[in-house]
Amino acid sequence: MTDLMITTYLVVGGTFALYFYIALKTRAKNTGEFYVAGKGVHPVLNGMATGADWMSAASFISMAGMLAMGGYDASAYLMGWTGGYCLLAMLLAPYLRKYGKFTVPEFIGDRFYSQTARLVAVICLIIASLTYVIGQMKGIGVAFSRFMEIPFETGLLIGMGIVFVYAVLGGMKGVTYTQIAQYVVLIFAYTVPAVFISLQLTGNPIPQLGLGSTMSSGEGMYLLEKLDKIVVDLGFSAYTAQKGSTLNIFLLTMSLMIGTAGLPHVITRFFTVPKVKDARSSAGWALVFIAILYTTAPSVGAMARLNLINTVQTGEIGSAEGNLAIEERPQWMLNWEKTGLLGFEDKNGDGKIQYYSDNGLSEAQANLAAAQKAGGDVTAAQAKVDAAETKHAESKFAGFGWKGNEMTKVDNDIMVLANPEIAKLPNWVIALVAAGGIAAALSTAAGLLLAISSAISHDLLKSMITKNIDDKTELLAGRIAMAGAIIVAGYLGLNPPGFAAQVVALAFGLAASSIFPALMMGIFVKRMNSAGAICGMLAGLVSTITYIFWFKGFMFIATTAMAPDTAASWWLGISPGSFGAVGALINFAVAFAVSSITKAPPEHIQHLVEDIRVPMGAGAAQSH
Amino acid sequence: MNNAQKYWQANIRLVIGCLIVWFFVSFGCGILFVKQLNAISLGGYPLGFWFAQQGSIYTFVALIFIYAWRMNQLDRKFNVEEA
Numbered sequence: 001m002t003d004l005m006i007t008t009y010l011v012v013g014g015t016f017a018l019y020f021y022i023a024l025k026t027r028a029k030n031t032g033e034f035y036v037a038g039k040g041v042h043p044v045l046n047g048m049a050t051g052a053d054w055m056s057a058a059s060f061i062s063m064a065g066m067l068a069m070g071g072y073d074a075s076a077y078l079m080g081w082t083g084g085y086c087l088l089a090m091l092l093a094p095y096l097r098k099y100g101k102f103t104v105p106e107f108i109g110d111r112f113y114s115q116t117a118r119l120v121a122v123i124c125l126i127i128a129s130l131t132y133v134i135g136q137m138k139g140i141g142v143a144f145s146r147f148m149e150i151p152f153e154t155g156l157l158i159g160m161g162i163v164f165v166y167a168v169l170g171g172m173k174g175v176t177y178t179q180i181a182q183y184v185v186l187i188f189a190y191t192v193p194a195v196f197i198s199l200q201l202t203g204n205p206i207p208q209l210g211l212g213s214t215m216s217s218g219e220g221m222y223l224l225e226k227l228d229k230i231v232v233d234l235g236f237s238a239y240t241a242q243k244g245s246t247l248n249i250f251l252l253t254m255s256l257m258i259g260t261a262g263l264p265h266v267i268t269r270f271f272t273v274p275k276v277k278d279a280r281s282s283a284g285w286a287l288v289f290i291a292i293l294y295t296t297a298p299s300v301g302a303m304a305r306l307n308l309i310n311t312v313q314t315g316e317i318g319s320a321e322g323n324l325a326i327e328e329r330p331q332w333m334l335n336w337e338k339t340g341l342l343g344f345e346d347k348n349g350d351g352k353i354q355y356y357s358d359n360g361l362s363e364a365q366a367n368l369a370a371a372q373k374a375g376g377d378v379t380a381a382q383a384k385v386d387a388a389e390t391k392h393a394e395s396k397f398a399g400f401g402w403k404g405n406e407m408t409k410v411d412n413d414i415m416v417l418a419n420p421e422i423a424k425l426p427n428w429v430i431a432l433v434a435a436g437g438i439a440a441a442l443s444t445a446a447g448l449l450l451a452i453s454s455a456i457s458h459d460l461l462k463s464m465i466t467k468n469i470d471d472k473t474e475l476l477a478g479r480i481a482m483a484g485a486i487i488v489a490g491y492l493g494l495n496p497p498g499f500a501a502q503v504v505a506l507a508f509g510l511a512a513s514s515i516f517p518a519l520m521m522g523i524f525v526k527r528m529n530s531a532g533a534i535c536g537m538l539a540g541l542v543s544t545i546t547y548i549f550w551f552k553g554f555m556f557i558a559t560t561a562m563a564p565d566t567a568a569s570w571w572l573g574i575s576p577g578s579f580g581a582v583g584a585l586i587n588f589a590v591a592f593a594v595s596s597i598t599k600a601p602p603e604h605i606q607h608l609v610e611d612i613r614v615p616m617g618a619g620a621a622q623s624h
Numbered sequence: 625m626n627n628a629q630k631y632w633q634a635n636i637r638l639v640i641g642c643l644i645v646w647f648f649v650s651f652g653c654g655i656l657f658v659k660q661l662n663a664i665s666l667g668g669y670p671l672g673f674w675f676a677q678q679g680s681i682y683t684f685v686a687l688i689f690i691y692a693w694r695m696n697q698l699d700r701k702f703n704v705e706e707a
Contacts, residue, residue: 075677078676078681079676079680086646209667224670280692613635616705
């Protein structure tokens with residue numbers, strides 16, 4: 001075993017020991033503690049737990065890579081995944097906390113005096129949370145296999161075991177305090193390498209400022225100016241410039257914001273604080289802790305992109321000695337080639353690597369190779385390659401003797417995972433990144449599993465199927481549901497149904513188009529009745545799922561797609577991932593239309609709405 | 625209008641004010657007017673790009689705390705605080 005492996009085992013093992021210790025200390029003794037931690041969590045600590053709950057494997061591992069490759073256009077994710085907290089703090093959290101029950105479907109069912117509404121909410125919650133949790137399970141397996149050289153399957157099983165122990169035992173109480181520890185681990189793991197890299201490139205230790213500083217290499221150029229120049233010289237569009245359509249970026253940002261505010265596992269976190277005013281400030285604290293990572297990510301992304309280009313493009317573009325020779329590849333490239341996340345191909349046979357934008361040539365070549373292998377339409381693929389080659393022959397790169405982009409594979413995830421190695425940071429930093437990635441995935445998985453299990457034991461069992469169970473039995477049912485959810489999620493993580501990468505769009509689409517509007521109207525529109533809310537939720541849900549499946553295929557089976565998933569065929573250029581905001585609009589419109597022609601809600605419901613609007617009188621957790 | 629209705633109206637006014645700022649920094653400065661703002665620079669950042677990747681997030685954080693602080697004032701003013 002190498003020194004690095006030993007350090008990694010020690011650091012990751014240490015964090016696991018900590019999580020177990022916390023779980024033992026904070027076991028849930030009744031349903032109140034299991035569902036909402038007895039409503040006794042300090043708002044700042046709840047903010048920290050929310051941060052860990054929210055920041056998933058995608059935030060920790062993938063986001064910086066999306067920024068590195070997408071540049072400005074990926075800003076939609078930054079604004080979307082943070083701006084949703086404003087909506088949560090001002091439109092939902094305090095009122096739902098005032099209502100004082102255990103789950104999101106419970107509020108919807110009570111407010112719209114309808115078990116049907118509650119059932120629709122339960123279905124949305126389970127689909128959204130389960131699809132989301134598969135990604136976390138995969139993230140845990142990936143982190144184990146890359147850093148500890150444990151097979152993916154074993155890694156995933158270990159992850160399942162750990163979540164099982166502390167989530168089943170501790171419920172919301174155990175999960176909350178473990179998430180606080182996980183937040184500390186993940187934020188250190190994210191910011192420490194960023195500080196080092198920012199120092200190396202700009203001499204400024206604060207990454208948020210480093211991104212706006214001049215390069216320390218002495219040319220006096222700003223980092224972003226330098227990055228813009230070099231990517232444009234290599235044929236890409238400028239890093240800070242907009243590439244996609246404004247409408248699509250606008251709607252994607254809006255969908256992510258509304259979706260964030262409507263995700264049940266996040267909302268439930270605000271049920272755990274003692275008072276209404278704590279719910280307001282706790283959302284602010286949550287965003288502070290999230291913003292630390294989200295404002296660092298743009299620096300990590302931009303700097304990693306620059307480092308990657310500088311590694312490959314060692315000298316002047318087009319000069320004979322300007323590119324990295326294959327046999328002189330640095331150690332980190334060799335390491336990551338083994339994982340399949342990084343790959344190159346010497347297309348022009350000059351013994352050097354060229355990384356540039358060839359205007360779709362290498363993509364066409366890859367499609368042709370895939371068509372030849374899978375027996376697809378080879379003639380059409382060949383025609384596209386020919387067209388791309390003709391176009392490439394006219395570019396300046398052809399004059400250098402380049403024959404297409406040779407970095408055939410640069411996975412987004414590499415920007416964070418390989419970052420410490422690229423910057424030649426010490427072993428303990430690399431070990432910390434491994435522990436951080438696992439913490440991010442575990443904490444989000446636990447939050448989601450909790451949301452699923454409470455929907456099953458509290459909303460389905462207790463309120464619809466076996467109404468007379470006592471608190472003890474319900475607690476046991478909650479634990480069994482949690483164990484079941486872990487097994488299902490683990491199974492889907494091991495046998496990913498092909499669509500694992502796409503499901504985030506579905507989870508946010510569902511939350512944005514069904515859950516958020518129903519909650520908001522439940523609080524702000526006293527006249528909204530059950531018929532309106534149910535029709536609205538169904539309309540939002542069906543329209544969004546139909547739009548996603550139309551382009552992605554039914555259940556994400558690509559061959560059943562009704563139209564190609566390209567900007568040209570999207571309706572008004574709206575991508576499936578951006579449709580949640582449109583679905584939400586449809587939900588609102590249908591709900592208002594239907595409720596205006598049906599009977600107003602009964603008197604006691606109108607009183608309920610008036611009651612949740614004022615903080616006074618919120619008690620401890622109410623049972624019923 | 626009774627006390628609870630007045631409290632609710634003041635609350636709605638505050639939320640609308642906060643959401644106007646919320647929309648302005650993100651959808652306005654970060655998306656709709658990003659090209660125009662990019663002509664101005666903030667250190668090494670084009671201003672529109674800065675709003676999209678940094679500024680809007682800082683503003684969101686500030687907004688929630690301002691909202692929480694003003695709401696606590698309203699709770700006291702209208703005497704609807706929790707015991």
